[in-house]
Amino acid sequence: MGTALNALKMLNYFSNARPEIGLSQFARLSGLNKATALRHLRALEEYGLIEQNPMTRSYAVGPAALRLAALRQIARPGIESARQRMQVAMQDVGESLHLSLLEKDSLQTALVVETNRHSVRVSLDPSEVLPINATASGLCMLSFGPSFLLERLGQEEQTRYTDATLTDPAEIKERVATINQTGWANSNGSYENGVYGYAAPIFGIDQVALGTIAIAVPEGRASDESLPEILTTLHALSTDLTASFGGQLPDTFPTEFHP
Amino acid sequence: MGTALNALKMLNYFSNARPEIGLSQFARLSGLNKATALRHLRALEEYGLIEQNPMTRSYAVGPAALRLAALRQIARPGIESARQRMQVAMQDVGESLHLSLLEKDSLQTALVVETNRHSVRVSLDPSEVLPINATASGLCMLSFGPSFLLERLGQEEQTRYTDATLTDPAEIKERVATINQTGWANSNGSYENGVYGYAAPIFGIDQVALGTIAIAVPEGRASDESLPEILTTLHALSTDLTASFGGQLPDTFPTEFHP
DNA sequence: GTTAGTGGTTCATTATTTGATCCGTGTTAA
DNA sequence: TTAACACGGATCAAATAATGAACCACTAAC
Numbered sequence: 001m002g003t004a005l006n007a008l009k010m011l012n013y014f015s016n017a018r019p020e021i022g023l024s025q026f027a028r029l030s031g032l033n034k035a036t037a038l039r040h041l042r043a044l045e046e047y048g049l050i051e052q053n054p055m056t057r058s059y060a061v062g063p064a065a066l067r068l069a070a071l072r073q074i075a076r077p078g079i080e081s082a083r084q085r086m087q088v089a090m091q092d093v094g095e096s097l098h099l100s101l102l103e104k105d106s107l108q109t110a111l112v113v114e115t116n117r118h119s120v121r122v123s124l125d126p127s128e129v130l131p132i133n134a135t136a137s138g139l140c141m142l143s144f145g146p147s148f149l150l151e152r153l154g155q156e157e158q159t160r161y162t163d164a165t166l167t168d169p170a171e172i173k174e175r176v177a178t179i180n181q182t183g184w185a186n187s188n189g190s191y192e193n194g195v196y197g198y199a200a201p202i203f204g205i206d207q208v209a210l211g212t213i214a215i216a217v218p219e220g221r222a223s224d225e226s227l228p229e230i231l232t233t234l235h236a237l238s239t240d241l242t243a244s245f246g247g248q249l250p251d252t253f254p255t256e257f258h259p
Numbered sequence: 260m261g262t263a264l265n266a267l268k269m270l271n272y273f274s275n276a277r278p279e280i281g282l283s284q285f286a287r288l289s290g291l292n293k294a295t296a297l298r299h300l301r302a303l304e305e306y307g308l309i310e311q312n313p314m315t316r317s318y319a320v321g322p323a324a325l326r327l328a329a330l331r332q333i334a335r336p337g338i339e340s341a342r343q344r345m346q347v348a349m350q351d352v353g354e355s356l357h358l359s360l361l362e363k364d365s366l367q368t369a370l371v372v373e374t375n376r377h378s379v380r381v382s383l384d385p386s387e388v389l390p391i392n393a394t395a396s397g398l399c400m401l402s403f404g405p406s407f408l409l410e411r412l413g414q415e416e417q418t419r420y421t422d423a424t425l426t427d428p429a430e431i432k433e434r435v436a437t438i439n440q441t442g443w444a445n446s447n448g449s450y451e452n453g454v455y456g457y458a459a460p461i462f463g464i465d466q467v468a469l470g471t472i473a474i475a476v477p478e479g480r481a482s483d484e485s486l487p488e489i490l491t492t493l494h495a496l497s498t499d500l501t502a503s504f505g506g507q508l509p510d511t512f513p514t515e516f517h518p
Numbered sequence: 519g520t521t522a523g524t525g526g527t528t529c530a531t532t533a534t535t536t537g538a539t540c541c542g543t544g545t546t547a548a
Numbered sequence: 549t550t551a552a553c554a555c556g557g558a559t560c561a562a563a564t565a566a567t568g569a570a571c572c573a574c575t576a577a578c
Contacts, residue, residue, distance in 0.1 A: 007263035060334035069328030070385030075319035126329030
């Protein structure tokens with residue numbers, strides 16, 4: 001049910017690792033017939049959401065995406081100022097940042113600002129859905145976001161990504177209790193080995209987190225010396241972005257972050 | 260024919276002036292039945308391309324637009340560096356800039372950087388399709404873009420927007436000849452009264468313009484004194500953005516712009 | 519020259535989309 | 549208070565559009 005939706009779902013197969021996809025590959029990925037896959041692609045192409053490389057004949061996300069993103073920015077002006085704020089913070093700490101927003105039931109990457117200071121950096125995939133149990137952002141969302149996330153925790157099996165991934169609901173809840181105290185979450189290689197993540201909540205008008213701001217550091221640069229700077233930056237971002245999205249910090253939220 | 264495309268076309272009714280639209284208004288704008296309009300909106304909403312304000316029940320562009328724009332940036336990395344380059348230029352000249360790209364047969368706004376120096380500024384609509392006969396960008400595209408644009412000029416009636424709008428094909432071709440010499444185009448209130456536009460081409464690898472970069476100045480600040488700075492900025496942008504998009508300037512292209 | 523991959527087309531069958539009409543609600547004006 | 553109206557949304561028979569198996573043409577590898 002929903003031809004339009006099925007067509008749109010084609011777009012989900014694009015990612016950082018797979019920015020161009022051919023017809024046959026689309027058919028394989030989606031399980032659809034080549035004919036119907038092609039029809040969907042044609043529709044998306046006519047609208048400009050994808051475009052075909054005339055040489056390779058494979059498809060990539062099209063220019064309409066930019067137009068729509070600009071319109072989104074008009075409807076929700078928070079994003080553009082958030083980007084600028086993140087760019088400043090990136091210059092300060094010299095590490096990559098990513099902002100994720102809770103969308104329906106999942107935590108989606110909304111904005112990525114990569115560091116230009118180091119050539120060894122964490123490169124985030126903007127098409128990624130962040131697992132709630134394995135990332136700093138996810139744990140942060142569990143702690144400060146809508147309560148249904150925590151309630152749903154026991155009902156679904158949590159995926160294990162690395163040895164450090166938390167999968168036991170009890171263990172996760174314990175961790176959430178700590179995060180509620182400190183105000184920030186971290187994930188040291190629990191999603192991807194060698195990646196340290198630090199995240200803080202962004203609150204909505206109802207004082208419930210609507211998203212998170214996170215700093216991703218490669219293992220080699222993650223040290224006790226760098227942590228204080230990261231935490232002060234994170235706290236400032238959490239405060240500023242909450243304001244930028246028209247939200248309000250809860251009264252109980254710490255005024256600074258401690259290791 | 261094409262349900263998916265019809266659904267996507269719903270998105271075209273969003274604009275700067277109309278960032279939120281209700282069901283009935285959608286039905287009126289599109290000429291569709293309310294039931295089918297609702298079905299389309301539901302499909303778009305499920306994908307996240309639009310979202311419904313739970314209070315007002317009207318719809319706005321959703322977060323999926325951001326994700327797709329980020330993916331677009333991976334496929335065509337030119338845009339992000341273009342934004343940064345434009346931001347720098349905006350600081351230099353203190354006026355709003357917009358980059359437009361030729362998409363199929365029409366010139367679409369792709370990126371807008373508004374000035375933060377003046378409170379009286381030209382505010383561009385990112386959802387806008389630029390008329391080829393009435394804007395500086397359009398004339399520039401006619402002069403340096405693919406030749407079918409010029410060929411098609413006589414076949415369609417050109418819309419008149421203000422008293423200054425060029426509508427006579429012969430007159431336009433004369434103007435194009437001049438622009439070919441100087442390298443830049445201007446439009447003084449020919450699209451909207453009180454708006455002065457200055458545009459230069461961005462070339463592709465085939466030395467044919469794939470888009471334009473333009474500076475928009477409100478009448479009050481458009482003077483002979485400010486023109487030289489605008490032209491040097493414009494020329495630098497034209498060169499840099501051409502490089503940033505992996506293109507090549509034609510050998511005949513002027514090395515600087517003169518009034 | 520064969521094979522296996524690719525992108526794309528055709529057309530009868532099928533399932534989905536469509537729109538006139540209806541419903542309940544909130545707002546406005548008499 | 550009542551009446552009229554516009555709104556978002558739901559229903560269901562009729563009409564239209566989507567579907568997929570098979571097929572074609574082309575390219576690259578062996």
